[in-house]
Amino acid sequence: MFSYRHAFHAGNHADVLKHTVLIATLDHMLEKDAALTVVDTHAGAGLYRLDGDYADTSGEASQGVLRLLAPPPPAAPPKKGAPPKAEVPLAGAIARYLEVISDFNPKGGAKVYPGSPFVTQHLLRDHDRLKLYELHPTDGRTLAANIAQLDAGRQIAVLNEDGFGSATKFLPPPSRRALVLCDPSYEIKSDYARVLDFVDGALKRFATGTYAVWYPIIPRPEAHDLPRRLKTMATKAGKSWLHATLTVKSSKITTTPTGETRRPGLPASGMFLINPPYTLKAQMAAALPQLAERLGQDRNATFSLDAGG
Ligand code: SAM
Numbered sequence: 024m025f026s027y028r029h030a031f032h033a034g035n036h037a038d039v040l041k042h043t044v045l046i047a048t049l050d051h052m053l054e055k056d057a058a059l060t061v062v063d064t065h066a067g068a069g070l071y072r073l074d075g076d077y078a079d080t081s082g083e084a085s086q087g088v089l090r091l092l093a094p095p096p097p098a099a100p101p102k103k104g105a106p107p108k109a110e111v112p113l114a115g116a117i118a119r120y121l122e123v124i125s126d127f128n129p130k131g132g133a134k135v136y137p138g139s140p141f142v143t144q145h146l147l148r149d150h151d152r153l154k155l156y157e158l159h160p161t162d163g164r165t166l167a168a169n170i171a172q173l174d175a176g177r178q179i180a181v182l183n184e185d186g187f188g189s190a191t192k193f194l195p196p197p198s199r200r201a202l203v204l205c206d207p208s209y210e211i212k213s214d215y216a217r218v219l220d221f222v223d224g225a226l227k228r229f230a231t232g233t234y235a236v237w238y239p240i241i242p243r244p245e246a247h248d249l250p251r252r253l254k255t256m257a258t259k260a261g262k263s264w265l266h267a268t269l270t271v272k273s274s275k276i277t278t279t280p281t282g283e284t285r286r287p288g289l290p291a292s293g294m295f296l297i298n299p300p301y302t303l304k305a306q307m308a309a310a311l312p313q314l315a316e317r318l319g320q321d322r323n324a325t326f327s328l329d330a331g332g
Pocket residue numbers: 025027028029041064065066067068069137138139140156157158159162184185186187206207208
């Protein structure tokens with residue numbers, strides 16, 4: 024069975040990118056009255072405590088959402104004679120992400136971090152539907168217990184099943200409006216190929232659905248190939264696409280003077296969307312430079328944004 028537990032990673036830079044894109048996409052899709060179905064193929068536990076044991080052990084949120092919540096570092100003083108730099112307001116998509124986080128933390132801070140199921144449920148209306156897949160038995164049980172507290176009735180289904188397996192059965196939904204979030208842990212190398220097969224099959228069943236895939240940017244050929252192949256798939260199907268990446272540090276493995284090997288942890292990740300909202304590109308163009316600046320850990324911090332179709 025898998026050892027990946029999202030609780031160690033909740034609120035890290037990858038979650039910030041993923042959930043910022045998710046919220047911007049949902050906000051746009053929920054402007055229309057017709058019911059929306061959201062399928063979350065890899066849901067995790069749903070809700071996390073950032074002051075709990077898991078998050079404390081990894082400290083990843085301190086380099087992610089908690090950095091965004093902290094006041095920005097003071098701007099360097101202007102050069103002699105130059106006018107003072109005007110303060111740049113927070114990009115709308117980041118402000119909206121922080122607004123959602125604060126809805127879960129009315130007393131401020133981010134003790135509670137909502138994963139994709141809770142972010143989504145928070146935004147959905149009564150007539151929308153949410154299908155959550157989580158295969159890990161412990162996280163599946165925690166997710167079911169967390170969701171039960173919402174008393175959401177038929178609005179939410181929790182399935183302790185393989186998200187790559189049967190999730191396409193919900194496509195197309197009766198209203199023909201759906202967002203599919205595919206966010207595996209990529210613990211198993213075959214996840215990369217399974218994502219491609221899954222999106223290919225889903226697109227064939229429901230060509231006008233919106234598909235959002237998160238992936239890690241790590242030195243592994245499969246990770247490098249995934250966005251390239253998704254782009255080919257979207258282009259061949261005549262569909263629009265958007266690809267956003269955020270890098271916070273170098274991916275180099277270093278050796279300390281005492282000979283210890285230091286692995287950098289996840290340096291970067293990307294979101295690839297097929298049939299994205301037409302508004303998303305402009306929103307991410309404003310948000311990504313600010314995310315790279317605020318979450319960057321060394322001079323390799325950067326971003327990219329590309330779209331087509
Ligand atoms: N989407 C979540 C969020 O944004 O809060 C995080 C999900 S986490 C990156 C990936 C999850 O997928 C893990 O909880 C893992 O147990 C689960 N998982 C792994 N393989 C799976 C599969 N084949 N089907 C469903 N869930 C799976």
